[in-house]
Amino acid sequence: MPPVGVVLRGSWAPWALPVVAIFIAVYAADSPPVDDRYWVSATAAGVLLMIFVAPACAVCAAWDGFRSRRLERAVGIPVRSPIRLMLNVCWPVGLLGLAALGLSLWLYLPPGGTPGGPEPRIVGVFILLLAAHTAVGYVVGRLLPVVMAVPLVAIGSYLLGAMPPAMEPVWLRHIVGTGLDTCCWLDEVPDPAALWAPVLFYGAALVAVVGFALLRPAWRIVAVLPLAVSGVVAVRLVAPMDWTPTQPRPMADASCYDAEPELCIWPEQHRVADDVRVWAAEPLERLDAAGLEYPPELDPLSFDVTGLDPDRVRATVAAHLMPSVVCENGVTDVFFDTEDRVAGWLHLTVGVSDAGVESVIPVDALRQSRAVHEHMAPPEQLNWYRSELDVLSACGFADPAQAADQAAVNTPERDE
Amino acid sequence: MRWYLAARRWWLTVVVAVLVVVTAGVLASATVGVPRALSGVDFPLPLSVLAPCLVAWLAQWNMTRGEPDQEAIAVRTPPAYDLALLGVVVFSQIVAAVITMAWVPSAESLMVVRNTMGYIAVGVLVARVVGPVLANLAVMLVPLGCAAFGATVTAAGDREYAWWAWPLHDGSGWTAWVFVAGLGVVASASMLTRRRPGQLRASRIRLLIE
Structure with a gap:
């Protein structure tokens, strides 16, 4: 192995590190995690920073590829294997990638006392992603003139x-791993398919590079085969997914309290567990007073963020009560309007603050919901709520004129 | 001239330059998300702004394909040839742009020609300081940097650009053309006034004799 000083002097990685660090520091502030007190979310937030780190690794590796080719021309055919040669010159690039990864994890470090640690599966995907970009950069640097190779691998x-x-299609984002940036609310974990797809893709890219290095020139086309095969497998894996790379977090992770309804607290919320139990009782009492009950068939009451306060708990109770309707033939605008009105009324009924309601419900819908809440007697409100639920369960597909009349009758205008 | 053309392979750059104009005209709506600095929002950078980089990179490649030792003692001046061939590349793009605009009416083609000229000029100037490899990286950073630091999207969804972010300006905006013209003049002067290694060697020898 060449002396460390010799390799470092010729490598671009030491020069690239401060540049990458500046990029990470500038952009990390702009792309906070979905929940900064949840390790999975804090780890996944590094995805966006990898779009700077990966090109930096690829560029440095392309330069190293050029250097190793130039050396071969000057010195002659090397004794060592091509893979060994690559590792001998590219290790500073690997260190660059790991340092950048460490920096991005450090910048998103959750506060002390947060249970758990960095999500190893996501970190593994990042490392594989950087290794694949480095390896492909090195090969391109060996094959193409360096003047073209460096900018081409960068872009x-x-x-x-x-x-x-x-x-489109959405599976593209899952294959390359960049879909993980929307992972995860507290009640979500990464979908295994969204983790396996980039592993297959980047793993196959690495295998292709190794094959390319070891095979004779006439057989190098064979090296592309693993990439094609794993690409097909990865696409089949993520094809059924929508744009979110998540699945519900197993309830086994939560501590559930025997109550009506069952109340479940995630480990990250244990600091406020006692408060949450008190905060959750109040909106449930308000529901009782309004003549509504929390349906027993619904999922246990749980919360998707760590930063909880009474208003957030009330809003979550309201959101849990929103009906989930399956509309195979699509929905109409009436459906969305009704959904907003119902959500607004539920939020007002459980006592969410004005600021809290206004942040989630459109102005027009909120005006109508407020009119119902303030000007109707409780039994009338309940009738209105049930009729609105009927509209939702019909996916808004009543006769448009009828639907408009119904809305006018059901939603009295506020007295100006 | 024949050896020069064979070594430099300018034909490849001419072909790519024409293809870039046609592609940009056809794929006018294609964009790449560039994260804007200190805002956390992506700016949709049109591919027609990014694609001309390819022509500038190839031009740098063409200009580095000579044999420095032989060119140093050549009777003719390769930098002047390079400048003339860069003119041919741009001219071929203008012709392609005119034809493309008749086929797909859009201002993208004109923008591509302007940006190609600008990127080539930036590449030539930066290459004089840090060499062609880093110059090509610098060329790539011009559109990305302009998108990251010089573009804003208003609340109404309109796009606004800083005066210096010339690659993002419309093809009809004169500020960008002034920028590019200025860069082009400076880059041309830089190419024509560059001392060749042979001239350097001759002056040293004269010093030694004296």
Whole structure:
């Protein structure tokens, strides 16, 4: 192995590290985790920063590929294997990637006392992603003139990270791993398919690079086969997914209290567990007073963020009561309007503050919900609520004129 | 001239330059999300702003394909040839742009020609300081940097650009053309006034003799 000083002097990685660190520091503040007190979310937030780190690794590796090719021409055919040669010159790039990864994890470090640690599966995907970009960069650096190789791997690596999230079909974002940036609320965990797909894709890219290095030139086309095969497998894996890379968190992780309804607290919320039990009682009492009950068939009451306060608990109770309707033939605008009105009325009924309601319900719908809440007697409100539920369960597909009349009758205008 | 053309392979750049104009005209709506600095929101950078980088990179590649030792003692001046061939590349793009605009009416084609000229000029100037490899990286950073630091999206959804973010300006905006013209003049002067290694060597020898 060449002396460390010699490798470091010729590598671009030591020069790239401060540049990458500046990029990470600038952009980390702009892309906070979904929940900064949940380790899974804090780890996944690093995805967005990887779109800077991966091109940096690829560029440095392309330069190293050029150097190793130039050395071969000067010195002659090397004794060591091509893979050994690559590892000998590319280790500073690996350290660059790990340092950048460590920095992005450190910047999103949850506060002390947060249970758990960095999500190892997501960290593993990041490491594989950086290794694949590095390896492909090295091969391109060996194959193409360095003047072209360096900018091409830089832009190619950047586009691979930046373009798929904005493209259709949605499986593209899951294959390259950039879909993980929306992971995860407290009641979610990464979908295994969203983790396996990038592992297959980047793992196959690494295998292809190894094959490319070891095979004779005439057989190098074979090296692409693993990439094609694993690409097909990965697509089949994530094809059924929508744009979210998450699945519900197992309730086994939560501590559930025997109450009506059952109240479940995630480990990250234990600090406020006693308060939550008190806060949850109040909106349930308000529901009782309004003549509504929390349906026993609903999921246990749980909360999707760590930063809880009484208003957030009330809003969660209201959100749990929203009916989940399956509309195979789609929905109409009437459906969405009704949904907003019902959500507004539920939020007002459980006592969510004005600011809290206004932040989630559109102004027009809230005006109508408020009119019902303030000007109707409780039994009338209950009748209104049930009729609105009928509209929702019909997916808003009543006769439009009838629906409009119904809405006018059911939603009295506020006296100006 | 024949050896020069064979070594430099300018034909490849001409072909790519034409393809970039046509592609940008056809895929006018394609964009790449660039995270804007200190805002956390992506800016949709049109591919037509990014694609001309390819032509500028190839131009740098063309210009580094010579044999420095032989060119140093050549009677003719390769930098002047390079400048002339860069003119051919731009001219071929203008012709392609005119044809494309008749086929797909959009201002993108004109924008591509302008940005190609600007990126080539930036590449030539930066290459004089740090060499062609880093110059090509710098060329790539021009549109990305302009999108990250010089673009804003108003509440109404309109896009506004800083005066210096010339690659993002419309093809009809004169500020960007002034920028590009200025860069082009400086880059041309830089190419024509560059001392060749042979000239350097000759002056040293003269010093030694004296």
